[in-house]
Amino acid sequence: MLDIGEHSLNGREHKCLFRNNGDGTFTDVAHVNAVDRIEDGRGLSLFDFDSDGQVDILARNYRQPAQLLRNTGGSQHWLAFKLVGTKSNRDAVGARVTITSAGRKQMREVNCGSGYLSGSSLVQHFGLGDAAEAEEVEVRWPSGAYALLFHVPADRLVHIAEGAGASDGGTGPSTVFRTDGF
Numbered sequence: 001m002l003d004i005g006e007h008s009l010n011g012r013e014h015k016c017l018f019r020n021n022g023d024g025t026f027t028d029v030a031h032v033n034a035v036d037r038i039e040d041g042r043g044l045s046l047f048d049f050d051s052d053g054q055v056d057i058l059a060r061n062y063r064q065p066a067q068l069l070r071n072t073g074g075s076q077h078w079l080a081f082k083l084v085g086t087k088s089n090r091d092a093v094g095a096r097v098t099i100t101s102a103g104r105k106q107m108r109e110v111n112c113g114s115g116y117l118s119g120s121s122l123v124q125h126f127g128l129g130d131a132a133e134a135e136e137v138e139v140r141w142p143s144g145a146y147a148l149l150f151h152v153p154a155d156r157l158v159h160i161a162e163g164a165g166a167s168d169g170g171t172g173p174s175t176v177f178r179t180d181g182f
Contacts, residue, residue, distance in 0.1 A: 014038055015059070035069055043118030048125065053078040053155055055125055060118060077128035077154035079137075083110060086162040087143040094142040095162075097124045099152075102131040128154050 015037050017030040030036035039061035049056040054071035061067070079099065083092035091112065098107040108124040128134065137149040141162050152158065 013041075015041065033073075037067075039064055039067075043116060045118045045120050047121035048080065048123065051157075053080070053125075058118075077131055079126045079128060079134055079152060079154055080157045081124045081126075081137070081139070082122070082157060082159045083124070083139065083141075084159070084161045085141065085143075086164070087145065088141045088162055091122055092141070092162070093122075096138075096140045097126075098138045098140075099126050099134040100136040101126075101128050101134040123157065 015030055015035055016028050017033055017035050018026040019029045020026055035057075037059075039059075040063075041059060042062050043060035045058040045060075046055050047058070048054065049058075049068060049070060054074065056071050057069040059067045059069060079101075081097050083095050083097070084090065085092040085095065088095065092110045093112050095110045096107060097110075098105060106126050108126065110122055110124060112119055112122065126134070132154050134152045134154070135150065137147075137152050137158075139147040139149075139160055141147075143162065145162055147160060149158075149160075
């Protein structure tokens with residue numbers, strides 16, 4: 001094993017954190033948020049550490065402790081979905097969630113192994129901005145099944161089991177579940 005001491009394997013570089021400007025461009029805001037650190041990065045995981053609807057970051061660096069970077073900014077609306085496969089795989093890997101909110105569509109696909117020496121949450125998180133609901137949510141499972149949910153209220157985690165109902169602990173959205181294609 002090569003002993004490099006305190007030297008870096010690939011060079012130390014400042015971390016970047018990009019904010020979506022909503023017009024197809026991004027701005028690096030790492031310096032404003034005190035995350036423009038210069039450690040020798042090895043892994044990054046994204047998840048909602050404190051269940052407040054804001055995605056947090058866990059950074060792992062070479063020969064240094066992990067760093068939890070808590071997201072404390074903003075008070076915009078959000079929705080998150082935890083999918084559980086029954087016919088498809090249990091973790092719902094390969095399932096796609098598409099939401100329509102305030103006339104805009106967003107899509108996330110459940111994946112695993114998405115980072116070098118790290119992984120992120122399987123929960124699919126969506127920012128809604130000022131919108132108080134998602135007008136429509138579509139879930140497409142690897143098995144070919146799909147589900148449609150309408151008028152899903154913001155600021156909650158919704159659990160969806162393949163071929164079953166959605167649960168958010170509250171009044172819940174109206175739901176249509178199908179096992180055939182369109």
